[in-house]
Amino acid sequence: MARRPGAPAAYGEDFSFVSPLxxxxxxxxxxxxxxxxxxxxxxxxxxxLMKHAEAALACLAVDPAxxxxxxxxxxxxLTFCGCIGSLRENICLLQTFSLCLTVVFLLQLAxxxxxxxxxxxxxxxxxxxxxxxxxxxxxxxxxxNLIDFGQKEFxxxxxxxxxxxxxxxxxxxxxxxxxxxxxxxxxxxxxPTPNQAVINTMCGQGMQALDxxxxxxxxxxxxxxxxxxxxxxxxLFVLGGVALGLAIPQLLSQCGxxxxxxxxxxxxxxxxxxxxxxTSTLLAGDSDSQEEAHGKLVLxxxxxxxxxxxxxxxxxxxxxxxxxxxxxxxxxxxxxxCQATRGPCAIVERERGWPDFLRCTPDHFPEGCPxxxxxxxxxxxxxxxxxxxxxxxxxxxxxDVEGCGIQCQNxxxxxxxxxxxxxxxxxxxxxxxxxxxxxLATFVADWRNSNRYPxxxxxxxxxxxxxxxxGWLAQFMDGARREIVCRADGTMRLGEPTSNETLSxxxxxxxxxxxxxxxxxxxVVLTYAWHTSFKALGTTYQxxxxxxxxxHLLTWSLPFVLTVAILxxxxxxxxxxxxxxxxxxxxxxxxxxxxxxxxxxxxxxxGYFLIRGxxxxxxxxxxxxxxxxxxxxxxxxxxxxxLGIFGFLAFGFVLITFSCHFYDFFNQAEWERSFRxxxxxxxxxxxxxxxxxPIPDCEIKNRPSLLVExxxxxxxxxxxxxxxxxxxTKATLLIWRRTWCRxxxxxxxxxxxxxxxxxxxxxxxxxxxxxxxxxQELSFSMHTVSHDGPVAGLAFDLNEPSADVSSAWxxxxxxMVARRGAILPQDVSVTPVATPGPRVxxxxxxxxxxxxxxxxSISSRLD
Numbered sequence: 001m002a003r004r005p006g007a008p009a010a011y012g013e014d015f016s017f018v019s020p021l022x023x024x025x026x027x028x029x030x031x032x033x034x035x036x037x038x039x040x041x042x043x044x045x046x047x048x049l050m051k052h053a054e055a056a057l058a059c060l061a062v063d064p065a066x067x068x069x070x071x072x073x074x075x076x077x078l079t080f081c082g083c084i085g086s087l088r089e090n091i092c093l094l095q096t097f098s099l100c101l102t103v104v105f106l107l108q109l110a111x112x113x114x115x116x117x118x119x120x121x122x123x124x125x126x127x128x129x130x131x132x133x134x135x136x137x138x139x140x141x142x143x144x145n146l147i148d149f150g151q152k153e154f155x156x157x158x159x160x161x162x163x164x165x166x167x168x169x170x171x172x173x174x175x176x177x178x179x180x181x182x183x184x185x186x187x188x189x190x191x192p193t194p195n196q197a198v199i200n201t202m203c204g205q206g207m208q209a210l211d212x213x214x215x216x217x218x219x220x221x222x223x224x225x226x227x228x229x230x231x232x233x234x235x236l237f238v239l240g241g242v243a244l245g246l247a248i249p250q251l252l253s254q255c256g257x258x259x260x261x262x263x264x265x266x267x268x269x270x271x272x273x274x275x276x277x278x279t280s281t282l283l284a285g286d287s288d289s290q291e292e293a294h295g296k297l298v299l300x301x302x303x304x305x306x307x308x309x310x311x312x313x314x315x316x317x318x319x320x321x322x323x324x325x326x327x328x329x330x331x332x333x334x335x336x337x338c339q340a341t342r343g344p345c346a347i348v349e350r351e352r353g354w355p356d357f358l359r360c361t362p363d364h365f366p367e368g369c370p371x372x373x374x375x376x377x378x379x380x381x382x383x384x385x386x387x388x389x390x391x392x393x394x395x396x397x398x399x400d401v402e403g404c405g406i407q408c409q410n411x412x413x414x415x416x417x418x419x420x421x422x423x424x425x426x427x428x429x430x431x432x433x434x435x436x437x438x439x440l441a442t443f444v445a446d447w448r449n450s451n452r453y454p455x456x457x458x459x460x461x462x463x464x465x466x467x468x469x470x471g472w473l474a475q476f477m478d479g480a481r482r483e484i485v486c487r488a489d490g491t492m493r494l495g496e497p498t499s500n501e502t503l504s505x506x507x508x509x510x511x512x513x514x515x516x517x518x519x520x521x522x523x524v525v526l527t528y529a530w531h532t533s534f535k536a537l538g539t540t541y542q543x544x545x546x547x548x549x550x551x552h553l554l555t556w557s558l559p560f561v562l563t564v565a566i567l568x569x570x571x572x573x574x575x576x577x578x579x580x581x582x583x584x585x586x587x588x589x590x591x592x593x594x595x596x597x598x599x600x601x602x603x604x605x606x607g608y609f610l611i612r613g614x615x616x617x618x619x620x621x622x623x624x625x626x627x628x629x630x631x632x633x634x635x636x637x638x639x640x641x642x643l644g645i646f647g648f649l650a651f652g653f654v655l656i657t658f659s660c661h662f663y664d665f666f667n668q669a670e671w672e673r674s675f676r677x678x679x680x681x682x683x684x685x686x687x688x689x690x691x692x693x694p695i696p697d698c699e700i701k702n703r704p705s706l707l708v709e710x711x712x713x714x715x716x717x718x719x720x721x722x723x724x725x726x727x728x729t730k731a732t733l734l735i736w737r738r739t740w741c742r743x744x745x746x747x748x749x750x751x752x753x754x755x756x757x758x759x760x761x762x763x764x765x766x767x768x769x770x771x772x773x774x775x776q777e778l779s780f781s782m783h784t785v786s787h788d789g790p791v792a793g794l795a796f797d798l799n800e801p802s803a804d805v806s807s808a809w810x811x812x813x814x815x816m817v818a819r820r821g822a823i824l825p826q827d828v829s830v831t832p833v834a835t836p837g838p839r840v841x842x843x844x845x846x847x848x849x850x851x852x853x854x855x856x857s858i859s860s861r862l863d
Contacts, residue, residue, distance in 0.1 A: 030082030030097075037075035044068030078104075124368035127225055130159040132336045134167050135312075137186070139343075139394075148188035154231065156224035157189035162215060163208050164223065165189075167374070169311045173208050174377040183208040189219040255332055255369035257282065261325035265290045269318040270297060272378050280330040283364070284321045285357035293321040307382025307390060307403030309345040314378040315371070316341050320358065324372045331372065335365040347400035351680065387411035388679060389490045395498065396491040398679070405491035408482065409576045411678075412671060417706050421577050422475075424710055428717040429472040435724035436466035442727045446735040453544045454529030457522060458726050460555070464519035465720030471511035475579035484508050484581060485574030493574030494586050497567060505581040509572045510563055512580055513594075516716075517559035519723075520602045523650070525551045527609035530643070534616040566594055577709065588665050596661055603654045610647050614640055642726075649722045653715040660712035667704065674702040 044065045078100050085093030137144055151157055158164030165171040165185045173183040185204035207215050215221050259282040267274055279290070287293040300317055304310045319333035338360040348354055357364060384390045384404035391397070396405035409418065439462040443450045450456060475481040483504045487493055497506045529551075532543040566572060566583045571594075573585035584591025621636045681698035740746075 024086075026086040027083055030079045030086065033075060034079035034083055037072045037079060040068045040072030041076065044072060121368070126228065127159050128334070128336050128368050130224060131164060131167055132340065134159065134164055135169075135336075135340050137168050138170055148186060150224060151186070151188040151220070154224055154227040155220050156222050156227040157185055157220040158223050159225050160223040162189060162219060162221050162223075166208055169308070171208070172377075174379070176379050176381050178381060181205075185219055191218060191220065255334075255366055256329045257332055258328060259325060259330040261328055261330070262290070264322070266294050266322070269322045269373075269376075270301065270314050270378065272314075272318075272376050274318070274322060275376065276324045276326075276372060278325045279322050280325040281321075282330050283319075283323055283332070283357065285355060287321065290322075297321055303345065303348070304382055305385050305388075305404070306345070306347055306401045307384065309341070309347065309402060310382040311378070312344050313341045315373045315376065316358070318376070319371050319373045332369055333365055333371050333373075334369040335360055335362070335367045337371055337374065338365040344402045345400075346402075350400050385679075391487075391489040391491055393487070393489055393491070393500075395495060396487060396489060399676070401679070405489065408486035408490055408492055408574075410492075412675060412700060412703050413577050413706065418577060421706060421709065422481075422579060425472060425579060425713065426476060428713065429469050432717045432720040433466060433469035433473065435721050436462040436469065439724040439727050440466060442732050442735060445739045453548060454526060454533055457526040457529055457551075458723065461519055461522045461526065461723050462720070464515045464522060465723060468512050468515035468519065469717075469720065471508050471515065472580060474508055474511075480504070481576070481579045485576050485579065492576075493572075493581060495570045496572040496574070496581060497570060505574055506567065506572060509566075509581040509583070513566070513583060514559045514563050517562055517598060518555055519720075520599055521555045521558055524602050524606045524609070525555060527606040527613065531609040531613040531616070534613045534620075537616075537620065562594055562598065566590070578713075588661075588668055591661065592665065596658060599654060599657065603651070607647070607651065610643065610650075614643050614647075617643075646722065646726075650719070653719045653722075656711060656715040660708050660715070663708050664704065667702070670702050671704055674700050677701070 044067075078097065081093045081097040081100070084090060085097055133143060133147055137147060162185055166173050166183075169177075170179045170181045171184050171186075172179070183206050185207045187202070187204055189207070190203040204219055207219050212221055259280040261278040261280055264274060264277055264279050267277075281287050281289060281293055284293050284296065287296055297317060300313070303313055316333065316337055319331075319337060323333070324331040338358070342349075342360070382390075382403060384401075387407045388398060388401065388404035389407050390403065391405040392403070393405070394402075398404055398406050409415075413421075440459065443456070443459040450459070475484055483502065485493055485505065487501055493501065493505050496509070497503070529544055536543045569590070571583055571587060571590040572581050573583075573587075574581045575585050582591075583594050617636050617640050621633060621640075678698055678700045
C-alpha cells in the first residue's frame with residue numbers, strides 16, 4: 001500500500017499506519033449498515049405518512065415508524081463517521097466512531113441487566129401489549145397480520161390462554177354479542193392439518209366455549225407469553241452473543257390506593273352485576289357519594305348510541321365510578337383499560353373533553369394492573385339513532401361515532417323534497433333526452449348533407465348530452481336509485497369505488513361525468529371550427545381539412561383522463577336527492593377541481609373563439625357590402641343572431657352553475673355543523689354533563705335550499721336543450737319531409753337546388769351526346785342535387801350571388817348553351833376571353849370574382 005503523504009518511510013515507526021485488510025473490512029461493514037440505515041429511514045417515513053395504523057399505535061408505547069426514523073438517523077450518522085474515517089484514515093472521525101460504539105454497547109449491556117432484574121415487570125408489560133393488541137385485532141390489517149404470524153410462529157393462542165380472545169368485541173362470549181365470530185378464535189390459533197390444500201379460516205369457531213382438553217384437539221391452547229419466555233430462555237446465549245439484549249424497562253407502579261371502603265348500594269353497573277360487595281368514590285372526581293356516581297353513570301349511558309364506544313367505555317366507567325375496594329384499599333384501573341377508549345370514543349374528546357379523572361394519566365391509571373371489571377360481561381350491542389344506522393364498515397362510520405353511519409337518504413332534505421326533486425329530474429331529463437334524440441335523428445336522416453364540419457360537431461355535442469340524460473334517468477328503473485346511491489349496509493356511498501360494493505354507482509358516474517366533459521370539450525371545438533371557417537369565407541381554403549381526427553382525439557381522451565383520475569383518488573359519492581353518483585359531493589374541493597375548473601376553462605377558450613367568429617362575420621357584412629349577394633348577407637345576419645343568442649345562453653348557464661356551486665362551497669361547513677348538532681341531539685349523547693334545561697326538539701337549523709339545487713340542474717339540462725335548438729329550422733322540416741316520402745315511396749315535388757358548377761360540368765361531360773341530339777335533357781342524380789343540412793345558416797358561399805339554380809330550369813340548359821354556341825365541334829378549342837383579375841385588396845378574406853370565360857358567361861346570364 002502506498003504511504004500516506006507525510007508518513008514516515010519506515011513501517012515500524014508509523015503508529016498511524018492502517019492495515020489495508022482492516023481498513024476495507026471496516027469500510028465494508030460500515031457501508032453495509034449505512035445502506036441499512038437509509039432503508040430504515042425510508043421505511044419509517046413511508047409507514048408514518050402512508051399507513052396511519054392508529055390501532056397498532058394504541059398497543060405500543062412508541063410509534064414504530066418514529067423509532068425506525070430515529071434509529072436510522074443515528075445509525076446513518078454513526079456509520080457515516082466509520083465509512084469516511086476508515087476510507088480517509090481520519091483519526092478524529094475514527095475516534096468519534098469508537099466512542100459512539102462504546103456508548104451503544106454500554107446501553108445494550110444496561111438494558112440486558114435491567115431486563116433480567118425486572119423480568120416480572122417485563123412479563124407484565126408484554127402481557128399488557130398483547131392484550132391490547134387483541135382488543136384492536138380487527139381495527140388494523142397490519143396488526144392483524146402481525147398477531148397471526150406470532151401465533152403461528154410460536155404455536156400459541158392469546159396472551160395467557162386462548163380465552164384471552166374474549167377481550168375482543170367480535171370474539172366476546174357474552175350472550176348479547178351479535179357477531180358471527182362469537183366465542184371464536186382467529187384461524188391462526190388452529191393446529192396445522194397435514195396435506196391441507198385450502199386453509200379453513202372457520203376452524204376456530206366456538207372454541208372459547210370448549211374446555212381445555214376439547215379445545216386442544218383443534219387449536220393451540222397455550223398463551224403466547226409463556227411460549228415467548230420459553231423461546232427467550234432457549235435462545236438466551238444466541239441473543240447475548242449478537243448483543244441484542246432488548247428488554248422493556250418499566251417503573252414499579254402501585255395498582256391500589258388507600259381509601260375507605262363502603263358497602264355497595266347498587267349491585268349493578270350499567271346493567272351488569274358486580275362480583276364484589278364494597279366500593280369507594282375516591283376515583284370519581286365528580287361524585288361524593290354512590291348516589292351521585294350512579295347518576296353520572298346514567299348520564300354517560302348516552303354513549304349507548306355510539307356502539308363501538310359503548311362496548312369499550314363500560315368497563316372503564318365501572319372501574320372508576322364503582323371500583324372494587326378491599327381492606328380500605330381501592331383498585332386502580334389499568335392504563336390499557338383507559339387507552340382502549342380513546343379511539344372509539346373520540347366523540348367525547350371532540351365534543352366535551354374527558355374529565356381530568358378520566359384522562360389516562362399514570363397516577364390515575366398505572367400500567368400492568370389487573371382489573372376485576374374486565375371479567376364482567378357487559379351489554380356491548382349499542383344502537384344508532386336516526387339519521388344514523390348501525391354498520392360494521394369503518395368506511396361508513398360518521399366521523400367520531402364509530403359503529404354508526406349516515407343513512408342513505410340525505411337527512412338534510414325531507415322525504416317530500418326528495419320526491420319533488422326526483423319529479424323535477426324526470427321531467428327535465430326526459431325533455432333533454434327527447435330534444436337531443438330528435439337532433440341526432442335529424443342528422444342521421446340526411447347524413448350525406450349533414451356530415452360536414454363545423455355543423456356535424458353539433459351532432460357529437462347532442463350525442464354527449466343524450467348519453468348524459470340516460471345516466472340521469474337510469475335511477476327511475478325499479479330499485480335502481482337505491483342500488484346506485486346506497487351501500488349494502490344502508491349508508492351513503494362515499495369514496496367510491498370500493499372493493500366490496502357493486503359497480504352501479506361507478507357506472508352511472510362514468511356515464512354522466514364523461515358525457516358532460518366530452519360535451520363541453522366539443523363546445524370548444526365547435527367555437528374554434530366556427531372561428532376558422534368564418535375567416536376562410538370566400539376562399540377555396542378548407543381550414544378544417546385534416547384536423548377532424550385531432551378533434552376526436554382531444555374530445556374523447558381528455559374526459560377519459562379526468563374520469564380515470566377521479567376513480568383513482570376514490571372521490572365518487574352518491575346523493576339520494578339527485579339520484580346519481582358524482583364527484584365531490586362530500587369533498588367539494590374535488591368538485592371544484594374536476595368540474596368547475598374544466599368548465600371555467602371552456603368558458604374562457606370557447607368564449608374567445610365565439611366572439612372572434614362573430615366579429616369576423618360583422619366585419620364582412622359592414623366593410624364589404626358590395627361584394628356580398630343578398631342571400632349571403634341574409635345568412636350572415638341570421639348566423640350572427642343565432643350565435644349571439646347561443647353565446648348568451650352558454651355564458652348564462654355557466655354563470656348559474658358557478659353561482660350554485662359557490663353557494664354550496666360557502667355554506668357546506670355550516671350545514672355539516674348543524675347536522676352534527678342534530679345527530680348529537682337525536683342520539684342524546686350527554687357525556688356525563690348534567691343540565692337542568694329541558695331536552696329541546698331536535699332539528700337541523702341550517703339546510704341547503706332545494707331551489708338552488710333545481711336551478712343548478714336547470715342550467716345543466718338547459719345547456720343540452722339549447723344545443724338541440726340548432727336544428728329547429730325550416731331545413732329540418734324539409735329533411736323529415738324528404739325522409740317520409742322516401743320511406744313511404746311517395747314522390748317528392750320539392751324544387752331541387754343544383755349547383756351551377758355541377759350543372760355546367762354535367763353539360764360538358766355530355767357535350768358529344770347533346771351535339772348529336774340537341775333535344776336531349778340532362779338528368780341529375782341525388783349526388784348532384786344539393787340540400788341544406790339541418791343546421792341552416794352556417795354554410796354559405798360568398799363567391800356566387802345565387803349559388804343554386806332550380807332543377808326545372810336546369811333541364812333547359814342544353815338549348816340555352818347550344819343557342820350561345822357553347823357546345824363546339826371537337827376540333828374547335830375553347831379560349832378564355834379574360835383571365836381572373838387581381839384580388840380585391842380592400843377585402844382580403846374574399847377572392848375576386850373572375851371575369852367570366854366564354855362558356856362561363858352562360859352562368860352570368862342565367863343568374
